[in-house]
Amino acid sequence: MPQSAPLLRFQSLVVGALCAGLAFLVAVPPASAQDSEPSKREKLMHYSLYYENYKNDNFESARSDLLWILENAPGTPDGDDDNYRRVISLYEGLAEQATKEDVRKAYLDTAATYLASASENLEKHGLEYTPYKWERRRGRFLEKHQGSLPDGVEGLETPTAHYRRAFEMAPKELDPYYIQQVLQSHLENNDLQKALDFANTVESKRGDDEEVAGMISSVREDIFGKNPQAQIAYLEKQVEQSPDSTQLLTELFDAYNQQGNIKKASELSKRLIKMEPSAETVREIAQMRLEDGRPEAALRAYKRAEKQGAELKAEDHFNRGTAYQKMKQLAQARQAFQKAIDMKDSFGRAYIAIGDLYARAVNQCSGGEMARNDKAVYWAAVDKYRQAKEVDSSLSSVADSKIRTYRKVFPTKEDIFYREDWESGASFTIDYGCYSWIGESTSVRSAPSSG
Numbered sequence: 200m201p202q203s204a205p206l207l208r209f210q211s212l213v214v215g216a217l218c219a220g221l222a223f224l225v226a227v228p229p230a231s232a233q234d235s236e237p238s239k240r241e242k243l244m245h246y247s248l249y250y251e252n253y254k255n256d257n258f259e260s261a262r263s264d265l266l267w268i269l270e271n272a273p274g275t276p277d278g279d280d281d282n283y284r285r286v287i288s289l290y291e292g293l294a295e296q297a298t299k300e301d302v303r304k305a306y307l308d309t310a311a312t313y314l315a316s317a318s319e320n321l322e323k324h325g326l327e328y329t330p331y332k333w334e335r336r337r338g339r340f341l342e343k344h345q346g347s348l349p350d351g352v353e354g355l356e357t358p359t360a361h362y363r364r365a366f367e368m369a370p371k372e373l374d375p376y377y378i379q380q381v382l383q384s385h386l387e388n389n390d391l392q393k394a395l396d397f398a399n400t401v402e403s404k405r406g407d408d409e410e411v412a413g414m415i416s417s418v419r420e421d422i423f424g425k426n427p428q429a430q431i432a433y434l435e436k437q438v439e440q441s442p443d444s445t446q447l448l449t450e451l452f453d454a455y456n457q458q459g460n461i462k463k464a465s466e467l468s469k470r471l472i473k474m475e476p477s478a479e480t481v482r483e484i485a486q487m488r489l490e491d492g493r494p495e496a497a498l499r500a501y502k503r504a505e506k507q508g509a510e511l512k513a514e515d516h517f518n519r520g521t522a523y524q525k526m527k528q529l530a531q532a533r534q535a536f537q538k539a540i541d542m543k544d545s546f547g548r549a550y551i552a553i554g555d556l557y558a559r560a561v562n563q564c565s566g567g568e569m570a571r572n573d574k575a576v577y578w579a580a581v582d583k584y585r586q587a588k589e590v591d592s593s594l595s596s597v598a599d600s601k602i603r604t605y606r607k608v609f610p611t612k613e614d615i616f617y618r619e620d621w622e623s624g625a626s627f628t629i630d631y632g633c634y635s636w637i638g639e640s641t642s643v644r645s646a647p648s649s650g
Contacts, residue, residue, distance in 0.1 A: 280328035315354025331368035370404035478509030494522035513543035530636035547591025554583030564633035578641040609646035
């Protein structure tokens with residue numbers, strides 16, 4: 200790196216001073232005896248002597264000359280904060296070289312004292328410095344030497360406090376590491392609200408920084424994982440500030456659902472559905488509307504989700520079937536349940552649901568007086584219950600109970616005898632009159648004898 204003109208000039212002066220001999224050096228009075236402003240030659244001489252030793256880690260040899268500079272010419276040679284930075288590093292170096300623990304701590308204590316008063320002295324002497332860097336430096340020093348410093352060094356606080364202040368001074372310039380340290384400190388102390396508040400502040404200043412944005416997202420996940428209510432409070436506040444944000448409304452809707460607050464999720468869905476939520480969110484709203492007892496609204500939402508590109512799952516088609524069933528549209532319900540089975544052949548509940556549809560059809564079509572044709576429909580219903588337990592053994596108990604119930608109302612042997620088109624064990628299709636939508640082929644069998 201090219202040397203500055205002042206440094207070149209000062210080196211030539213030092214060479215001349217050294218040539219003048221040892222007598223000149225002895226003639227220079229100590230700092231306490233200086234009655235007048237030191238000459239430029241004296242300043243540069245002391246600077247050169249300390250700097251040569253300092254850069255070679257000869258801290259003890261550098262110390263007296265550096266302290267002379269701070270006392271008499273702190274801005275030598277460029278009017279900046281270099282000498283104040285170096286005196287701190289010098290005492291840290293002495294601490295590292297110390298062989299006794301009490302001496303090491305004493306050096307660090309001295310470094311801390313210089314660090315605490317540096318900004319005040321820099322201002323006093325009108326030297327150039329960057330305030331936020333000194334706040335960062337204080338925090339870094341404290342973080343590095345925790346446990347080796349006496350409690351309550353005047354002018355110094357905690358690493359977190361200094362990093363936070365550095366961020367406030369220069370939010371765009373501070374390295375993400377120091378932002379992370381503030382957030383991590385709050386989390387370790389379980390100050391979740393402080394961490395969340397700082398994360399929000401950082402986002403408002405540095406949200407466009409990809410690294411910082413990722414950090415904030417991670418911290419929020421950690422906070423919300425430990426305190427779900429903090430997530431709700433945060434999102435509610437965000438929605439209050441940006442009521443037209445589809446993204447925020449969706450996040451709040453999801454949070455309500457995850458925490459089982461169905462009432463609030465349902466209320467929020469009314470606002471959300473009027474906006475442009477994602478297809479997946481619309482699908483969730485559809486399911487919620489079904490659970491709220493609003494089958495028509497559920498079907499509309501499912502239709503919208505499909506239109507927006509959502510890939511409905513077997514469970515969604517099952518829910519659609521349930522909605523149609525609630526609306527007494529049995530043919531459409533059976534079609535939806537069958538779609539669920541087509542997507543997932545082990546969907547036992549869908550088989551149960553279709554069997555229930557057939558049983559319900561008998562109640563709707565028979566008018567309370569069951570004829571032989573009405574009773575025959577129970578054959579198809581029982582077929583579905585048997586299929587249910589074949590594909591899902593966990594439904595065996597439910598299916599067997601229904602089978603026992605409906606076998607009792609099968610056509611009797613006498614009923615079968617009087618029907619020319621019925622023969623025990625033969626195939627028969629349920630596709631007539633009120634049951635034409637069923638179109639199921641089943642087998643003829645009689646109710647079990649009561650004896």
